[in-house]
Amino acid sequence: MKLKLLILVLGLQTAWLLATVALQEYALATGKLILLETQRLDPRDLLRGDYLILNYKISTVPGKLFSPPVQNDLAPGTEVYVALAPGTNRFYELTRASTNAFAPLADEVLLLGKNADRAWHATNSVRVTYGIERYFVAENTGNPAGKLTVQVAVPASGHPEIKQVFLDGQPYAEAMRP
């Protein structure tokens, strides 16, 4: 009986781990791939090692892009829907945003993010996080010099995932190899 219960507990642990893997892999395999411009910071995580904090251009959403208009601070954690479309270069750029869900146009991609903090009065913009702000890297390679771009897979759910990070057009790990 005890063995059966132990197998059940370990089965649940394994199932959770495998379900996370399956969800992430599905999103990476089926999501629409877009390129985003970003800049980095380089802290360290207690369990997972060095990582870059990626600060995207699309993380700062000007208030004028919101429909209906946003006049003031949104509560931290408020869901924000953001539409991106290909810009003049190959990078996707902000086109419109809303706190309500809306259907994207044919050339648009819809991202779902959250309002990060109260910064309205300083910037007249909303600071949005998308869950793609961290990129884990090999130890002591968190100090790149060059232009960072990120290839992101956007599934239908709107929750983006990092597929690849490029440094001056080269995959990050290759570019940072000594």
Place this chain on the structure above:
Amino acid sequence: MKHADIEKLEEAGLITAEQRDRIIVHFGLKTESANKFLAIVSMIGAVLIVAGIILLVSAHWNGIPRGAKIAAGLALMLGAHAGGWWLRAIQGKYRKTGEALHLVGSGLFLANIALLGQIYNLVSRPPNAFLLWWVGIAALPWLLRSKAQHVLLLLGFGTWFGFEVNERGWLYCGDDVCQILLYSLLGLVYLGAGWILRRGAFAEFAGVTEKLGLLLFLSFFFPLTWKEFFGANASETQIWLLPALGLVALLALAAGLRNLRALDRQWRWTWFGALLGMMVFTATVWFGCWRLGPATGARYFYWGESWSYLLGAIALFVFCLLQIQVGLQERSPFLVNTGVVFIALDIFAAYLGLFGSMARTGLMFLISGIFLIVFSVYLEKKRRMLLQQIKTPTVREAP
């Protein structure tokens, strides 16, 4: 008389299996004490292995495909548990090593959560990872009847709580030094849980739960006796948190109080009253009755701005005296030892608080040194005398 000795008697055919069981039950012998050294070495080994694996994960294995990393992580975790089960339940000879392997397996669950976070660049709140881990291993102490898993569970909960209190969200008290009061009360929750466990089917978990709880309580109460303690109040502190935690602690202590069978009714309530008094004092600090609370808004301060540290020092001193008395009645060296240690720390903190401003003079160092040596010798003598009292068998008076 050890558990292993009784087993040897049975193996030699001097007693039957039934007699062995009766002797073990009669004298309350435990297998754990049979091989303490092996147990300690196994535990340290398990902790080192888990730490090494976590560091390996954080070192990022760039060359290995992510599928291989995940498969290796899962295989190690399940393999550790399978090995542990085989050693404890099937082979039966190396039970402590088996327990250590189960501990490694539980640690590897946390490592696997971190590995997935690293591979898929998951952005999540750190306490959530610890909570998930804690929920994942919560059933194991009871299923495996493992004291080590139980300690891991308690430490895991404390770790989650510490992270949660410092992360923006429903328990947020970050940057507020008063969060030490929460950890202190968490210790009392553990102490109460230990008392409750005394009479249950898992009575062997009671001792370690009580010890961890009391140590946590005393360690985080102790800073309240420091005059030079520097901290900050945060306006975002969840003010309801301490009363809520205090209520849980109070309920747990009240529910477990009747299980303190070595104490008579009067001492049971005295001990409960002492714990309640300490909780009330922490509440006065939390609610700013000493000008240190969040009512003043976000600001930095020294603990010595109010006289709370002096009352804290007196409260801790009286509490520790009572604790030693309870320890003598319960015949618990742990209660006596920690009581003496915290009396020493308390007196030294009070001494520094009162005369610390003279610390720049050579005479002050000289007097402090002499005081420390004489005081240590006195306390050590007292401690040995108290422990001797515990070892002396009580003589029951004839009715």
